[in-house]
Amino acid sequence: xxxxxxxxxxxxxxxxxxxxxxxxxxxxxxxxxxxxxxxxxxxxxxxxxxxxxxxxxxxxxxxxxxxxxxxxxxxxxxxxxxxxxxxxxxxxxxxxxxxxxxxxxxxxxxxxxxxxxxxxxxxxxxxxxxxxxxxxxxxxxxxxxxxxxxxxxxxxxxxxxxxxxxxxxxxxxxxxxxxxxxxxxxxxxxxxxxxxxxxxxxxxxxxxxxxxxxxxxxxxxxxxxxxxxxxxxxxxxxxxxxxxxxxxxxxxxxxxxxxxxxxxxxxxxxxxxxxxxxxxxxxxxxxxxxxxxxxxxxxxxxxxxxxxxxxxxxxxxxxxxxxxxxxxxxxxxxxxxxxxxxxxxxxxxxxxxxxxxxxxxxxxxxxxxxxxxxxxxxxxxxxxxxxxxxxxxxxxxxxxxxxxxxxxxxxxxxxxxxxxxxxxxxxxxxxxxxxxxxxxxxxxxxxxxxxxxxxxxxxxxxxxxxxxxxxxxxxxxxxxxxxxxxxxxxxxxxxxxxxxxxxxxxxxxxxxxxxxxxxxxxxxxxxxxxxxxxxxxxxxxxxxxxxxxxxxxxxxxxxxxxxxxxxxxxxxxxxxxxxxxxxxxxxxxxxxxxxxxxxxxxxxxxxxxxxxxx
Amino acid sequence: xxxxxxxxxxxxxxxxxxxxxxxxxxxxxxxxxxxxxxxxxxxxxxxxxxxxxxxxxxxxxxxxxxxxxxxxxxxxxxxxxxxxxxxxxxxxxxxxxxxxxxxxxxxxxxxxxxxxxxxxxxxxxxxxxxxxxxxxxxxxxxxxxxxxxxxxxxxxxxxxxxxxxxxxxxxxxxxxxxxxxxxxxxxxxxxxxxxxxxxxxxxxxxxxxxxxxxxxxxxxxxxxxxxxxxxxxxxxxxxxxxxxxxxxxxxxxxxxxxxxxxxxxxxxxxxxxxxxxxxxxxxxxxxxxxxxxxxxxxxxxxx
Numbered sequence: 001x002x003x004x005x006x007x008x009x010x011x012x013x014x015x016x017x018x019x020x021x022x023x024x025x026x027x028x029x030x031x032x033x034x035x036x037x038x039x040x041x042x043x044x045x046x047x048x049x050x051x052x053x054x055x056x057x058x059x060x061x062x063x064x065x066x067x068x069x070x071x072x073x074x075x076x077x078x079x080x081x082x083x084x085x086x087x088x089x090x091x092x093x094x095x096x097x098x099x100x101x102x103x104x105x106x107x108x109x110x111x112x113x114x115x116x117x118x119x120x121x122x123x124x125x126x127x128x129x130x131x132x133x134x135x136x137x138x139x140x141x142x143x144x145x146x147x148x149x150x151x152x153x154x155x156x157x158x159x160x161x162x163x164x165x166x167x168x169x170x171x172x173x174x175x176x177x178x179x180x181x182x183x184x185x186x187x188x189x190x191x192x193x194x195x196x197x198x199x200x201x202x203x204x205x206x207x208x209x210x211x212x213x214x215x216x217x218x219x220x221x222x223x224x225x226x227x228x229x230x231x232x233x234x235x236x237x238x239x240x241x242x243x244x245x246x247x248x249x250x251x252x253x254x255x256x257x258x259x260x261x262x263x264x265x266x267x268x269x270x271x272x273x274x275x276x277x278x279x280x281x282x283x284x285x286x287x288x289x290x291x292x293x294x295x296x297x298x299x300x301x302x303x304x305x306x307x308x309x310x311x312x313x314x315x316x317x318x319x320x321x322x323x324x325x326x327x328x329x330x331x332x333x334x335x336x337x338x339x340x341x342x343x344x345x346x347x348x349x350x351x352x353x354x355x356x357x358x359x360x361x362x363x364x365x366x367x368x369x370x371x372x373x374x375x376x377x378x379x380x381x382x383x384x385x386x387x388x389x390x391x392x393x394x395x396x397x398x399x400x401x402x403x404x405x406x407x408x409x410x411x412x413x414x415x416x417x418x419x420x421x422x423x424x425x426x427x428x429x430x431x432x433x434x435x436x437x438x439x440x441x442x443x444x445x446x447x448x449x450x451x452x453x454x455x456x457x458x459x460x461x462x463x464x465x466x467x468x469x470x471x472x473x474x475x476x477x478x479x480x481x482x483x484x485x486x487x488x489x490x491x492x493x494x495x496x497x498x499x500x501x502x503x504x505x506x507x508x509x510x511x512x513x514x515x516x517x518x519x520x521x522x523x524x525x526x527x528x529x530x531x532x533x534x535x536x537x538x539x540x541x542x543x544x545x546x547x548x549x550x551x552x553x554x555x556x557x558x559x560x561x562x563x564x565x566x567x568x569x570x571x572x573x574x575x576x577x578x579x580x581x582x583x584x585x586x587x588x589x590x591x592x593x594x595x596x597x598x599x600x601x602x603x604x605x606x607x608x609x610x611x612x613x614x
Numbered sequence: 615x616x617x618x619x620x621x622x623x624x625x626x627x628x629x630x631x632x633x634x635x636x637x638x639x640x641x642x643x644x645x646x647x648x649x650x651x652x653x654x655x656x657x658x659x660x661x662x663x664x665x666x667x668x669x670x671x672x673x674x675x676x677x678x679x680x681x682x683x684x685x686x687x688x689x690x691x692x693x694x695x696x697x698x699x700x701x702x703x704x705x706x707x708x709x710x711x712x713x714x715x716x717x718x719x720x721x722x723x724x725x726x727x728x729x730x731x732x733x734x735x736x737x738x739x740x741x742x743x744x745x746x747x748x749x750x751x752x753x754x755x756x757x758x759x760x761x762x763x764x765x766x767x768x769x770x771x772x773x774x775x776x777x778x779x780x781x782x783x784x785x786x787x788x789x790x791x792x793x794x795x796x797x798x799x800x801x802x803x804x805x806x807x808x809x810x811x812x813x814x815x816x817x818x819x820x821x822x823x824x825x826x827x828x829x830x831x832x833x834x835x836x837x838x839x840x841x842x843x844x845x846x847x848x849x850x851x852x853x854x855x856x857x858x859x860x861x862x863x864x865x866x867x868x869x870x871x872x873x874x875x876x877x878x879x880x881x882x883x884x885x886x887x888x889x890x891x892x893x894x895x896x897x898x899x900x901x902x903x904x905x906x907x908x909x910x911x912x913x914x915x916x917x
Binding site for chain 1: 639640643644647650651653654655656657658659660661662663664665666667668669670671672673675676677679680683714717718731733763764765766767
């Protein structure tokens with residue numbers, strides 16, 4: 001057992017502990033991972049024999065695998081990879097006796113890991129995927145914070161803090177571009193329930209499917225003409241996820257509600273990655289007729305608001321009522337602010353509409369939706385994100401970066417013959433942030449270096465999500481189709497052959513590494529050169545010094561005298577130098593190469609001469 | 615892992631036919647871990663976990679070969695075993711020729727514990743493998759097990775071989791009475807029957823002028839201090855009469871031989887001359903390593 005074994009194994013424990021830090025303790029699998037890590041550390045502490053230490057290494061690998069399931073993102077994956085490398089190095093240190101040092105152990109474990117990787121990749125890429133056995137653990141609650149919440153009560157908020165925390169990123173891998181900035185509305189929650197003060201989501205929480213129930217069939221893959229939106233969302237406490245409102249989900253975990261919410265019921269990864277088609281057609285949630293709840297309004301709470309709406313209610317169609325409300329809003333001195341002050345408990349919306357006229361998106365959406373309902377137009381509040389910055393990382397595909405500060409609320413009203421239409425009353429107010437952004441130009445110039453670095457990292461993250469996390473059973477089937485075409489029945493044979501070939505290649509590679517001569521580079525260079533001469537039948541005789549042998553060579557190949565002199569002189573100087581330098585070794589390699597090349601070309605020209613003058 | 619047909623002969627080359635390989639208990643546990651990772655990966659639809667599971671499987675396949683390569687083509691032979699004493703661990707020389715690098719090789723002779731794992735570069739190697747002989751005489755060390763679990767401990771590859779060379783084992787050294795045949799004092803070879811004084815280190819008899827090559831310990835410091843000049847002391851030895859050692863009568867032969875073995879060893883340590891008389895064999899008086907080994911060999915082979 002090498003002395004490096006214990007430090008290596010403790011180092012692995014440290015890496016796993018760092019990996020555990022980001023886990024939410026509310027997930028049962030996280031608890032399992034925590035428990036496993038603690039048990040492994042205890043086992044490592046008391047382990048004395050070789051067998052016990054081996055078991056520790058295996059437990060560490062299992063721990064890393066569990067972490068990989070819980071934290072599949074790029075950063076944690078790198079950490080897990082490092083932990084796996086260290087665990088293997090620890091295992092190697094147990095077997096290789098007292099000799100090897102850290103560096104040798106790490107090099108050897110890297111060799112073994114790289115040798116094992118081709119076989120693993122063949123199996124990973126080609127072996128058909130199994131579907132999950134049951135939905136155990138699905139739809140677990142996610143702890144975290146977000147700019148969005150299930151309920152919305154703008155009147156109680158005196159001051160809204162702006163958080164620049166990341167919320168989501170959306171990329172368009174198959175080309176395509178995001179919608180224009182003023183059209184970028186990413187819907188998350190639909191609030192239909194209103195009690196006069198607070199808006200709540202009406203969509204029932206997704207029931208957890210009972211265990212054993214067959215999972216819904218995966219949706220058909222995107223057709224070639226359709227674009228794809230790839231979403232990466234940060235943890236939020238919500239089961240609804242953002243989307244653009246058009247297209248359809250490409251994952252069986254996502255279901256589209258009739259209100260237009262996209263509900264997620266995947267088992268609990270903390271961050272979610274999902275793909276949607278980017279169809280131009282309007283989803284059928286827009287034509288879903290309104291329900292009675294879309295007109296519910298506690299009467300008598302805001303008398304002035306109701307009086308105003310009643311005048312619009314006399315107009316013939318919903319469209320006319322909407323236009324009347326729009327022109328009324330634009331005619332009033334509404335101003336957008338993040339510090340509107342709290343609204344009174346009595347007639348809060350009257351106070352907002354007719355007195356303060358100060359508010360943020362929640363106020364506008366809430367007041368406008370209430371007005372519409374009072375005027376007899378089915379309406380609801382939708383919350384989600386608006387805008388988002390288009391980021392083009394160096395050497396990658398671009399993405400839209402959504403921050404919590406981009407959280408927004410707007411209204412949807414039902415218009416006969418048109419379906420649900422988005423209306424953003426905040427845009428009518430003076431000082432709306434989006435309007436300011438549009439006026440200032442789409443891209444925010446002068447990004448601080450830290451933000452720039454973060455954007456580049458997120459670009460990598462998106463690529464990782466696209467190529468690595470996005471490789472699912474459909475991608476796998478597509479790959480097999482592409483590789484084998486109609487001969488899919490040969491898949492088993494192909495996998496076996498590929499595994500055998502990779503195994504042979506890995507063993508060959510490791511054997512080559514093992515045979516590779518190590519030692520004094522100067523000496524190796526000399527031996528290489530001497531072998532080249534030996535092939536021509538010239539070998540040093542017993543007791544012959546290098547300069548004398550060089551003279552003999554120069555007599556046979558007079559053209560080589562120059563390179564020979566250079567090489568031998570340099571070799572002698574380096575050999576007997578007090579401190580041989582790295583530069584000197586490099587120079588010896590270069591001179592040796594020149595000499596051998598001259599020997600080859602000299603021979604070729606001599607043969608040519610002989611052919612011409614036999 | 616310890617089964618399989620043992621090889622015989624002075625040299626043996628390890629190859630497919632005489633190497634055995636099976637997963638260790640840890641190897642089976644590793645496979646169970648692989649299955650667990652596969653289940654978690656499928657259940658969570660996690661690519662990282664699935665890849666780790668395949669990686670573990672791939673390491674399993676790879677180490678099957680790497681472990682086998684550690685011993686594949688290795689040639690085992692025995693060197694000339696040096697004699698040893700019964701009762702103590704004795705080193706038995708094993709020669710190994712490795713065609714490539716061999717990692718984690720452990721050698722075990724007879725019922726002894728396995729040695730530490732050795733990482734051997736390509737080339738010739740020779741080790742003394744310890745074993746505990748059962749008694750005196752010519753003995754073969756029994757079964758040599760050569761095994762390795764490197765690099766990951768997932769597989770154990772082993773082979774078994776009976777090395778052909780026998781090792782001479784002297785009787786154990788045990789202090790005890792020995793019969794001294796003092797009456798029969800045969801002269802030392804090449805010397806007159808009556809021992810004459812010879813130059814030595816026992817008693818000083820004379821003084822001679824000090825020469826530079828004389829040891830300072832022989833310098834007569836007293837005379838020097840008295841200012842009488844530098845003189846070196848001359849010493850004389852009375853040669854002892856070399857005793858003849860014989861088994862103590864009344865003791866079992868084996869015990870008597872063990873006493874003799876100890877006595878010979880200590881006489882040799884003191885640089886004394888001695889001879890040996892055994893029922894079947896006798897050795898004339900003498901001293902030196904060759905003489906000692908001759909006497910001990912006579913003890914080892916005494917019937």
